[in-house]
Amino acid sequence: MAEQNPTRPQRKMSTSGESVYKVLGLEKGASAEEIKKAYRKLALKYHPDKNPDNPEAAEKFKEINNANSILNDENKRKIYDEYGSMGLYVSEQFGEESVKYYFLMSKWWFKSLVLCCTVFTCCCCCCCCCFCCGKCKPPDDEENYQYVDPEDLEAQIRADQDGGTTVIIIQPSSNLGPESPEDQSKPIPLPMPPPEPRSPSSADPPGEDNPKDN
Numbered sequence: 001m002a003e004q005n006p007t008r009p010q011r012k013m014s015t016s017g018e019s020v021y022k023v024l025g026l027e028k029g030a031s032a033e034e035i036k037k038a039y040r041k042l043a044l045k046y047h048p049d050k051n052p053d054n055p056e057a058a059e060k061f062k063e064i065n066n067a068n069s070i071l072n073d074e075n076k077r078k079i080y081d082e083y084g085s086m087g088l089y090v091s092e093q094f095g096e097e098s099v100k101y102y103f104l105m106s107k108w109w110f111k112s113l114v115l116c117c118t119v120f121t122c123c124c125c126c127c128c129c130c131f132c133c134g135k136c137k138p139p140d141d142e143e144n145y146q147y148v149d150p151e152d153l154e155a156q157i158r159a160d161q162d163g164g165t166t167v168i169i170i171q172p173s174s175n176l177g178p179e180s181p182e183d184q185s186k187p188i189p190l191p192m193p194p195p196e197p198r199s200p201s202s203a204d205p206p207g208e209d210n211p212k213d214n
Helices: 019-023 032-045 055-072 074-094 096-105 108-121 150-161 181-185
Strands: none
Touching (some): 019 055, 019 074, 032 055, 055 074, 074 096, 096 108
């Protein structure tokens, strides 16, 4: 791996979109034919085979190839003409569709708008904390919990299984086994008490024939 020259100034990314054209000796907006002619001329001049002991020529040759690859690509050239080398960097990192949104959010008026909304609404859209105002926080499970009486739990389960159409006429009992919905809808016979014995006052009056004597 080649070591970087510490005396060489580091290039900074720009948004002007002109330095690549200057590498080929062209003006911004040059035609495709002009770019091709300029590239061939400079590539032949700074080719490493013609400059074997010249590291500056080799570095210049790399810059020429890089400029040609950008200007010959329609999408890259469009991004470079509008956003410069910074636009190409954003395109490589986040995709071509994200370039315009990145520069939109980088504008001063957009940052001012976000700052004003944060100050006046006291909400950062959950960016700086987790539901600081509580408006966007989802409800907890404990808040949705409803208490159910254990005595009515079995009856409620049966009602849910029947779809709420069967009327429960008796309360569930621990002594009884599980019953089907048909058994629940049948009436339950109630035992009658035994008849009371007749008292002497209720005997047949004299003079009347008793059918049993006949």
